[in-house]
Amino acid sequence: MNEAKRILVGVSGGIAAYKAAELVRLLRKQGAEVRVAMTEAAVRFVTPLTFQALSGNAVHCDLLDAESENAMDHISLARWADVMLIAPATANLIAKLSHGLADDLLTTLYLAATCPVYVAPAMNQAMWAKPVTQENVATLLRHGVQLIGPAQGEQACGETGVGRMSEPQEICAALFKEPADLCLKGLQVLISAGPTREPLDPVRYITNRSSGKMGYALAEAARNAGATVTLVSGPTQLPPPGNIELVRVETAAEMYAAVIARAPASDIYIGAAAVADYTPTVMQPEKIKKQGEHVTLELQKTRDILAEVAALSRRPFTVGFAAETIDLEAYALDKLVRKNLDMIAANWVGQTQGGFDSEHNALEVYWKGGSQTLAMTGKKRLAELLIGLIAERLRVKAPAS
Numbered sequence: 320m321n322e323a324k325r326i327l328v329g330v331s332g333g334i335a336a337y338k339a340a341e342l343v344r345l346l347r348k349q350g351a352e353v354r355v356a357m358t359e360a361a362v363r364f365v366t367p368l369t370f371q372a373l374s375g376n377a378v379h380c381d382l383l384d385a386e387s388e389n390a391m392d393h394i395s396l397a398r399w400a401d402v403m404l405i406a407p408a409t410a411n412l413i414a415k416l417s418h419g420l421a422d423d424l425l426t427t428l429y430l431a432a433t434c435p436v437y438v439a440p441a442m443n444q445a446m447w448a449k450p451v452t453q454e455n456v457a458t459l460l461r462h463g464v465q466l467i468g469p470a471q472g473e474q475a476c477g478e479t480g481v482g483r484m485s486e487p488q489e490i491c492a493a494l495f496k497e498p499a500d501l502c503l504k505g506l507q508v509l510i511s512a513g514p515t516r517e518p519l520d521p522v523r524y525i526t527n528r529s530s531g532k533m534g535y536a537l538a539e540a541a542r543n544a545g546a547t548v549t550l551v552s553g554p555t556q557l558p559p560p561g562n563i564e565l566v567r568v569e570t571a572a573e574m575y576a577a578v579i580a581r582a583p584a585s586d587i588y589i590g591a592a593a594v595a596d597y598t599p600t601v602m603q604p605e606k607i608k609k610q611g612e613h614v615t616l617e618l619q620k621t622r623d624i625l626a627e628v629a630a631l632s633r634r635p636f637t638v639g640f641a642a643e644t645i646d647l648e649a650y651a652l653d654k655l656v657r658k659n660l661d662m663i664a665a666n667w668v669g670q671t672q673g674g675f676d677s678e679h680n681a682l683e684v685y686w687k688g689g690s691q692t693l694a695m696t697g698k699k700r701l702a703e704l705l706i707g708l709i710a711e712r713l714r715v716k717a718p719a720s
Contacts, residue, residue, distance in 0.1 A: 326351045326494070327400035327432075329425045330370070332360020334475045335407035335441035335484035340365060342406055342487035343373045349495055354396065355379070356425050358412070382424040397431035404494065405429070406467075407441030407484045410452050416464075417455035439490050440469045444480025460678040466696045467493045471681075481681075485694055493696075502710035504545030509585040509635065510538050511578055511592035511624070513553035515571045519616070520603040529593035531555035533640075533680065536702035537589055538563055544706050549585070551577045553592055571595045571621040582628045585635040587709060590625045593642065597621060626658040636713050641665040651685055662686045662712055664693075664705060686712055 326346055330339045339355075346353050355370040356379045367378035379396060397403075405412065405425070412425070416438075421427040429436065438459060446452060447469060460466060468485030485493075512534020516524040531552060538550040539560045548563040551574055559565045568574045571594050582588055597618035607614075629637045639660045641651040644667070651665035664682045681695040682705065693704050 324351050325399055325401045326353050327396060327403045327428065328353055328355045328370075328374075329403065329405035329408075329428065330355060330357045330361040330365070331405065331407055331409045331412040331425065332358050332364060333407045333409045333441045333484075334364060336361050336364040338484055338487055339406055340369055340373055342490055343370060345487050345491040346494075347374065349491065352376075354399070356396065356428055358423055358425050379424060382427055394431055397428050397433070400432065400434050402434055402494065403428065403432045403436045404439070404490070405437070406439035406490055408438045410440075410442045410446045410449075410455075413438065413440060413452065413455050413459065417458040417462075436464045437467055437490075437494065438464050439467045439484050440482070441484035442469070442482050443474060443476055444478055444482040447482035448480070457678045460697045465700055466679055468694045468696070470694050481695065489694065493700075501545035502707060503541055503587070506546045506586040507584060507635075508538075508541040508546040508548045508587045508589070509551070509578065509581050510534055510541065510548065510589045511551045511553075511574060511594075512538070513555040513557075514593050515553045515574055515595045516569050517571060517595045517598040517621075518602045519599050520605065520607045522606050525595060525597075525599070526554075527593045527595070529553070531557050531592075532678070532698050533702065534589075534591035535560060536698045537591055537706065539699070540702040540706040541587075541589075543703075544710065546587075549581055551581075551592070553594075571598055571624075575622045575624050575627075578624050579627060582635055583631055583633045587638070587713065588628050588635040589638045589640075589709070590628070591640050592624075594624055595621055623658070625660070629659045629661075636661050636709070636716065638662045638664065638709060642668040644668060647683060648685075651683065655685055655687070661716065662709065684708060 328343055330336050343353050353374040354376045355374055357367060367380060370378045415426050416429050421430050467490050469482050470485045471481045472483050473479050474483050513531030514527045514529040516526045518524045535557050538548050542548045542563055550563050551566045551568060554569060566577050568577050574594060598621050600617040600619050625639045637660050641654050641663055643650050647665050647667060651663050655663045664684050666680055666682050679695055679697050680701055682693040684691045693701055
């Protein structure tokens with residue numbers, strides 16, 4: 320990204336538009352050439368003159384500008400840019416982009432752009448949580464748009480929650496962050512992903528909502544960082560990543576056997592799978608027939624893969640995941656200590672902000688004596704950030720090992 324010096328900043332009409340002025344200043348400080356396109360609503364919050372002064376270039380606001388060369392700003396600007404960044408991106412603008420509407424300069428620029436596009440959402444927390452907004456965001460992610468934020472915190476309306484635009488420094492860092500490079504070069508990385516299925520009878524099983532997307536994204540990110548990757552996967556609908564070893568399993572017992580057999584030879588183990596905590600004591604050989612108003616199933620606890628990997632005499636750097644519905648930090652820190660993990664990545668589930676079945680997510684990452692927030696973004700980008708953080712913590716731990 321550092322090689323991309325021409326950045327087209329799109330500003331839409333939300334109160335967070337004032338942050339875009341500082342963002343432009345920071346981008347210029349990084350050595351980028353910046354041009355700004357604004358919606359009609361955006362100019363009601365911050366004047367074009369402000370962005371002209373900060374960018375050193377004329378600001379573009381009108382789709383049909385007779386003074387522009389050939390009146391084709393949407394084509395010339397789109398071709399000029401190495402990167403397009405829309406910050407803030409309101410719920411209305413995201414809806415337009417996801418449906419391919421082009422009724423002003425900014426939305427037309429998006430359709431004409433062939434460069435990477437980043438979007439920094441900014442809206443009220445209830446608007447962000449609305450299912451239709453999440454569907455629109457998921458559509459943009461499928462189209463290759465990369466999400467930066469939104470962040471959680473106090474909003475201009477006085478409410479608190481996920482939806483505020485990420486700070487300019489965070490957006491700038493995300494744009495200019497070096498890729499994972501080869502920070503895991505020469506290392507063996509073992510990742511478990513997806514759900515498990517615990518059979519009740521020949522046609523039924525107990526499972527969960529895990530899609531495996533995060534684990535698969537981590538496998539790709541680790542591979543791109545130079546690692547030799549083994550992915551132990553429960554049943555998913557995802558295409559297997561290239562250039563990795565894929566081990567398919569179905570039950571918690573099969574996943575346990577596959578992971579424990581490979582963990583001692585691994586440098587890093589990332590337990591991203593949603594492994595069943597309990598499995599039926601007996602699998603019935605024939606389909607269980609409907610009988611009575613109630614049925615009782617006897618379940619037994621499955622083996623704790625994460626804890627047993629962390630307890631190995633020759634243990635890898637062990638990273639766990641915690642998907643929680645309440646008290647995220649408390650449960651994550653308890654799991655970190657109780658299972659003797661090196662790091663744990665925790666995320667909310669049962670909410671509309673991300674997690675299971677979603678194309679994007681956010682993580683709170685904890686280790687002994689430290690933590691870091693990885694803001695809401697696409698799972699592929701999130702995986703790159705987490706792999707970079709794991710590599711960093713591994714380097715810190717290495718001298719003492």
